[in-house]
Amino acid sequence: MSSSTYEAGVRRVDVPVGQIAVSDDPYGEATAEFYDLLATAMWDELGPSLPRLLSGLDPATGPILDLGAGTGAGTVHLNAAFPSAAIIAVEPSKAMRTALNARLSGDADLRRAVTVVPRAFEDAQLPHRLSGVLASAVIGHFDQDARHALWTSLAGRLAPGAPALIGVLPPTRPEPVPPTLYRSLPVGASVYEGWMEGEPLDDRRMLWTMTYRVLVDDDIVYERRALSMWHTCGPDDVADEAAMVGLAVERPDADHVVLRGRP
Numbered sequence: 001m002s003s004s005t006y007e008a009g010v011r012r013v014d015v016p017v018g019q020i021a022v023s024d025d026p027y028g029e030a031t032a033e034f035y036d037l038l039a040t041a042m043w044d045e046l047g048p049s050l051p052r053l054l055s056g057l058d059p060a061t062g063p064i065l066d067l068g069a070g071t072g073a074g075t076v077h078l079n080a081a082f083p084s085a086a087i088i089a090v091e092p093s094k095a096m097r098t099a100l101n102a103r104l105s106g107d108a109d110l111r112r113a114v115t116v117v118p119r120a121f122e123d124a125q126l127p128h129r130l131s132g133v134l135a136s137a138v139i140g141h142f143d144q145d146a147r148h149a150l151w152t153s154l155a156g157r158l159a160p161g162a163p164a165l166i167g168v169l170p171p172t173r174p175e176p177v178p179p180t181l182y183r184s185l186p187v188g189a190s191v192y193e194g195w196m197e198g199e200p201l202d203d204r205r206m207l208w209t210m211t212y213r214v215l216v217d218d219d220i221v222y223e224r225r226a227l228s229m230w231h232t233c234g235p236d237d238v239a240d241e242a243a244m245v246g247l248a249v250e251r252p253d254a255d256h257v258v259l260r261g262r263p
Contacts, residue, residue: 025093026210030224032071032095034212038183038194040073046136046167047077053252054132054163056260059085061159062129066090067121068138071099072114078134079113085131087113092120121150130157133164133259139238140169140230144204147233151242151259158247158261166242166257172234174200179211191215198230206230 027035046053057064059082069075069089078087091097097118104111117124121142133154142150154164171177177198185192195211208230214222238257239249250258 025095026226026228027070027093028095029226030212031210031226032093032099033224034192034194035071035096036073036099037185037187037192038212040071041183042137043073043077047074047080050077050081050134050165053165053256053258054081054134056161057082057085057132057163058159059131061131061162062086062127062157063088063115063131065126065130065133066114067133067135068141069100069116070096072103072110074134074136075100075114076103076107076110079110082132083109083113085113086115088115088117088126090117090119090121090124092118094118122146126153126157128157129159130154131159131162133158133166135165136167137169139166139233142233143231144241147238147241148245151245151247154242154259155245155247155261158259160261160263162261164247164259166238166259168233168235168238168255168257171198171206171232172237173232174198174203174206176200177206189216190221201229204232206232 063086064078064082066075066078066087066089069091072089075087075089089100091100097116100116104114139147158164177196179195179197181193181195183194193213193215197209199207201207208228210226210228212224213220235251235254235257239251242259243249246262248260248262250260252258
């Protein structure tokens, strides 16, 4: 059995992977506290691209599903791109919803547009018709059976020609990822750091360790860590699986697949 090494206080401990307890809500362990500061920079580029990537979306045909809305960073951009649309924000993590609700509290227009569904996708009651879908950095939470259920649901709900934007994250198959600093951000007198480390569990799943640190004068004054399991899934997987249930497939770039409802 392989093992994972992690810090416990100042000690480093080797623990067999099979004995690692992964929380039902890894975002609530630590990630939600740091998410907006360290993990939303991608929206600087992706947000303004939504009208292009979701071309053909007609809000008159139904609401937009924001799947795994998180803290609402993408929800804000959806609302800006399609201000007349109703948005259904599905987010199962209580910690992430806390930040989402805080974002809604300060924006009356967003509150009018967004309905928050505090459920996982499989437990959410959705309308029969959707004008579009945004699923950014969420598909790894779905195993193959759950993805099949998702594609089947979208095939039955997307209006004809309506787009579903599916974001994919590397790696497309499990591989070791050494501890990597993915963002460092000054905040007042502190510096916030986000670190990620990945370990294969089998031929499709990875265990990710996310470490968040607050430093003052290069000293770590606060540190939190979260473990989560991720089902690797590349653009080819999304395209092949979605085509099998009758969805049209487009490949606008290396990081996204656009699925469309057929007539």
